[in-house]
Amino acid sequence: MAIDSYNMLPLWAVELMARFLPLLEAALGALLILGIGLRWVGSITSALLLVFIGAMTRALILHIQIKCGCFGNDEPLTIFTLLRDSSLLVLSLAVTIGAFLIRKQRYKVSS
Numbered sequence: 001m002a003i004d005s006y007n008m009l010p011l012w013a014v015e016l017m018a019r020f021l022p023l024l025e026a027a028l029g030a031l032l033i034l035g036i037g038l039r040w041v042g043s044i045t046s047a048l049l050l051v052f053i054g055a056m057t058r059a060l061i062l063h064i065q066i067k068c069g070c071f072g073n074d075e076p077l078t079i080f081t082l083l084r085d086s087s088l089l090v091l092s093l094a095v096t097i098g099a100f101l102i103r104k105q106r107y108k109v110s111s
Contacts, residue, residue, distance in 0.1 A: 005066040006055050024048075032095065042096030049089040056082050 003021070004014045028048070031041040052070075059066055059077055068077045070085060 002067060005064070006059055007064065008055060008058070038095060038099035042092060042099050046089060046092045046096050049085065049092055053082065053085055053089060056085065 003009065003017050004011075009017065025048075028041055028045050031037055032045065056068065056077060060079065060082065064077075066077050068075045068081050070081060075081060
């Protein structure tokens with residue numbers, strides 16, 4: 001219901017996303033915590049957050065009164081929700097950039 005409330009996808013895509021997205025988010029979270037594949041996982045997480053923030057921004061601009069679905073279904077979409085999720089994007093980008101920089105420094109030291 002949260003995905004459909006954004007009015008952006010056809011019903012078949014909403015159903016697919018509702019089944020697939022929670023599994024993807026859980027897998028990405030686990031991989032981030034474990035530190036596995038940080039360059040790829042950080043990049044995918046950042047891209048996913050960009051899509052979410054874009055959808056939320058669109059909903060705010062169009063004055064669509066929806067529940068965000070970010071941390072449960074009871075939270076209304078507000079500017080504060082957007083700012084909180086944007087802070088998650090900043091953290092995700094920091095992990096991603098850090099992962100690329102660390103890898104680059106490893107190659108310099110070992111060469």
